[in-house]
Amino acid sequence: MSSTVVDSAARTQGVHVASGSSRRERSKRLRRAAAVAVLTIWTVFALAPIVWILMMSLKTPGDIVVYPPKFFFSPTLDNYVKVLSGSAFMTPFVNSLIVTLGSLVLTLLIGLPTAYALARFKFRGRENIAFSILSLRFAPELLIILPLYLIFQKIGLYDNYLGLILAYQLVTLPMLVWMLRSFIEDLPIELEEAVAMDGGNRWTAFRHVLFRLIAPGLGASLMLSFIWAWNSYTLPLVLSGKNTQVITTGIQQYIAYQSIDWGPMAAATVVSMVPGILFALFSLRWIVGGLTAGTVKG
Amino acid sequence: MKHKPSLPYLLLLPALALLVAILYPFLTGAWWSFTSYRLNRGAPVPNWGENFLNLFSSGEGLHAIGITLGYAVVVVVLECVFGIGLAMLLNYVGRIGNSFRLLIVLPLLLPPVVAALMWKVMLTENGVVNWLLEAVGSQKLLWLNGPDSALWSVVLIDVWIFTPFVVLLAQAGLKSVPKELSEAAAMDGAGPVRNFVSVTLPMLMPVLVVIVTFRGIDSLKMFDIIYTTTKGGPVDATTNLHVMAYLDGIRNLNFGAAMAALIVLWLLCYLISFFLLKARRKEAFS
Numbered sequence: 001m002s003s004t005v006v007d008s009a010a011r012t013q014g015v016h017v018a019s020g021s022s023r024r025e026r027s028k029r030l031r032r033a034a035a036v037a038v039l040t041i042w043t044v045f046a047l048a049p050i051v052w053i054l055m056m057s058l059k060t061p062g063d064i065v066v067y068p069p070k071f072f073f074s075p076t077l078d079n080y081v082k083v084l085s086g087s088a089f090m091t092p093f094v095n096s097l098i099v100t101l102g103s104l105v106l107t108l109l110i111g112l113p114t115a116y117a118l119a120r121f122k123f124r125g126r127e128n129i130a131f132s133i134l135s136l137r138f139a140p141e142l143l144i145i146l147p148l149y150l151i152f153q154k155i156g157l158y159d160n161y162l163g164l165i166l167a168y169q170l171v172t173l174p175m176l177v178w179m180l181r182s183f184i185e186d187l188p189i190e191l192e193e194a195v196a197m198d199g200g201n202r203w204t205a206f207r208h209v210l211f212r213l214i215a216p217g218l219g220a221s222l223m224l225s226f227i228w229a230w231n232s233y234t235l236p237l238v239l240s241g242k243n244t245q246v247i248t249t250g251i252q253q254y255i256a257y258q259s260i261d262w263g264p265m266a267a268a269t270v271v272s273m274v275p276g277i278l279f280a281l282f283s284l285r286w287i288v289g290g291l292t293a294g295t296v297k298g
Numbered sequence: 299m300k301h302k303p304s305l306p307y308l309l310l311l312p313a314l315a316l317l318v319a320i321l322y323p324f325l326t327g328a329w330w331s332f333t334s335y336r337l338n339r340g341a342p343v344p345n346w347g348e349n350f351l352n353l354f355s356s357g358e359g360l361h362a363i364g365i366t367l368g369y370a371v372v373v374v375v376l377e378c379v380f381g382i383g384l385a386m387l388l389n390y391v392g393r394i395g396n397s398f399r400l401l402i403v404l405p406l407l408l409p410p411v412v413a414a415l416m417w418k419v420m421l422t423e424n425g426v427v428n429w430l431l432e433a434v435g436s437q438k439l440l441w442l443n444g445p446d447s448a449l450w451s452v453v454l455i456d457v458w459i460f461t462p463f464v465v466l467l468a469q470a471g472l473k474s475v476p477k478e479l480s481e482a483a484a485m486d487g488a489g490p491v492r493n494f495v496s497v498t499l500p501m502l503m504p505v506l507v508v509i510v511t512f513r514g515i516d517s518l519k520m521f522d523i524i525y526t527t528t529k530g531g532p533v534d535a536t537t538n539l540h541v542m543a544y545l546d547g548i549r550n551l552n553f554g555a556a557m558a559a560l561i562v563l564w565l566l567c568y569l570i571s572f573f574l575l576k577a578r579r580k581e582a583f584s
Contacts (some may be wrong), residue, residue, distance in 0.1 A: 035387045039398045042384060046402050046458070052426055053416050067424040110312040117309035121301070129310060131572075132317055138511075138571040140519040140540050143560045146547050147323035147330070150337075169316060177313070202301065231409035233522045238548065248411045252526070262419070269416060273408050 050273075057266035064262045079267035089268050092250025098161055099236075099246060100229040103168035107176050107225055110169070112218075115180035116206070120189065130181070137174035141234040144170060149238050159241030167235050172225040179224070183217035184210065230275055247272050331557035338551060349558035358534065358542070359559075366538040366563065369449065370517040373456050377513055380457065381464020382502070388465070389472055399465070406462040414526040417455045418442060442527050448535045455523050460516075464509050471505030472498070511574040515567045539563040 056064055058075035083089045118130050148167060149158070157163030187210065195205035233248045240246060251272060254265035307314075331349055333342035353359035384402065388395035405413060420427050421441035428438040441451045480497045488496065499506075521540045524530065530537035530545060537545070539559045547556030 032391060035391050036394065039384065039387050039391065039395075039402075042380075043398055043401045046405050046462070049413075049416050049420060049458070050404060050408075052420060056419070065424075068429050069426045110316060113309040114313040117306040121306035123303075123306045126306075129314070129317075133313060135568060135571060136320070138515045138567050140543075140560055140563045140567060141521070142540060142543050142547070142556070143327060143564050144320060144323050146543070146553065146556060146560065147327035149548075150553075151323055151326070170320075173313070173316070227407065231411070233409070233411045233526075234544075237525075238544075248409050251412060251415065265415070266419070269412050272412050277404065277407055 053266050053269050056262065057270050059263060059266075061263055064266075079263040080271075083264050083267040083271065088253065089250065089264070089271070092245045092247045093271075095161075095240075095244050095250075096230060096247040099164045099168060099244070100226055102161065102165040103172050103229045104222055104225055106165055107169060107172040108222065111173055111176040111180060115177045115184060116210075118177070119181045119184035120192075130177075133177050134174050136170050137178075139170075141170065142238070145235055145238045152239060158239065159243050161244060164236065164239055164244055164246075167239055168229050168232065171228050171232050171235065175228065176221050176225050179221045180214065180218065183214045183221075187213055227275065327557045328561060330553050331561045333554050335554040335557075336552055342554070345554070349554050350562070352555065353558055353562060358537075361534060362537050362539050362542045362559070363562070365449065365536065366518055366540075366566075369453065369520065369538060370514055372453055373460075373517040373520075374510060374513050376453070376457050377461045377464050378506070378509065380461045381509070382468045384461070385465045385468035385472055386498075388469060399469070402465060403462045405459050406466075408459070410459055410522040411526050413459050414455055414523040417451075417458070418527045421451060443532060445532050445535045448528050448532060452520075452524055452527060452536055455527065456517065456520065459523070460513060464513065467505050467509050468502065471502045474505075475501040507574050511571055514570055514574075518567055518570075519563060 055071075055073075057079050058077070059070070059073055060076055060078070063070050063073045114133070118126060145167065152158040152160070152163050157166070191209050191213070192202070192205040195209055196202070200208075231248065232246075236244070236246045236249050240249065251265070251268050254261040254268065330342055332344055332346055334345045334348070335342035353363075388399055388402075391398070408416075419425065422428075423438065423440075423443075427441070431438060440447050442448050475498055479501075480493050483493050483497050519540050520538060521544065524536050524538065524541050525544065528536045530541040540563060543556040543559040543563070546552045546559065
């Protein structure tokens, strides 16, 4: 209500100072148009490669290698059929799923109690432990992976799901703990104290109150961990052999030989993008909240 | 709430166990860096710092360190400039910005390896980018195959993938800048540049610290994009410390030299994260 009043008042005022304000109005509209133009240019830059690969994945081999490149062609699904029916792509795809999901379960089991302890207790060495966990994320992967390569070969964890899942904790655990800790810290401790007043213990408070409140954030953190594990390249490159090849290393096989198998490679590329894009539709907002927690006020 | 003093440590037990377990490969690797360990030549023999000396005195070592630092600085500066700029534009245009944001963010969600592969396909001699260049009357470029252009091509791919990361965080940070403040500054006659430097940037500082920490460290230890597209080449034009360590270790089985490079790289990353995160933590609780 009140805003319409103000609005119309402003409009009548605008009539009085018509010439000056309309010029300002026009320059404002121009500036906005310029902003939209710049954003459009970047969006084209961001999308063009994805669109190009999508087109390539629908081309016949003849249409792919022709120069100048073709923008109009009769699409075919042959490449997808080839990729999805053969084991060259599907085996790494399934391996990726096994390793990624396995890593997430382990990360959750380790990370949730850790994040809770770091957020809710004051104890000696707290910040040092928190920093040590986070610093795993900031170490070059090979620093740990290169020695692990030999150690795993000795103890039989090389080219092994369990070995990969253990190693993947380097990628998934630090960020899950870091983000969950901020989510829990953001919730008032009074909620849990109220449960304690009513005779509940810490576990019931966690289960019935805290867990429900952090569930969306937890879901988003897990999704982000999923993406990081799914995208991980250095770890499987060193630690997985023939049996456990994952998607990021498997996709290279189309390009590894003398002749590059463009079509199936493009199709495999498109399929491997799907998890990330699905994730985007769900939880972008939560992720940004978790990464910036404590830095953004108001 | 009361608790037994042991409870937090009990909850931390799995994580602590993992940290201790990681110490083993870490210390093993650190030991190797002081030896002339080669996989097929028996047990590690100490050579006390020769690997590090080599790294800092040989042409290849210094070259790799130069590439590592140069790449990180260029990539972080470009991504911050583009990312913060785009974030401000997104906020400026209002609701339509949401649709733009969803599209702009897409590159960030692909596996970097896959994104790099995509660009490799487009940047081949008869690829679509060279065709575009010819269409506007320019010459074809060598891109990833040129000794001078390879590093810049990798930078281009990095900027394409990770600028959205800066956009997302910067946008969240910009929300904390009160509109009244910049309006008041404008009233006092501050132009857009002055306004940005004296009002927006200081308010953006905490988020900027997070951005620079993440992007700085990730570009110091960049491996995925470089190894997928150039494997460090042509010759050594794109060989940074991380790629050099991989080639030394996995291809030449020279684990001593590889671990020395990794220790140096790790110290670089660790120092940055230590200072920046300490600063952040302090800021968050003040």
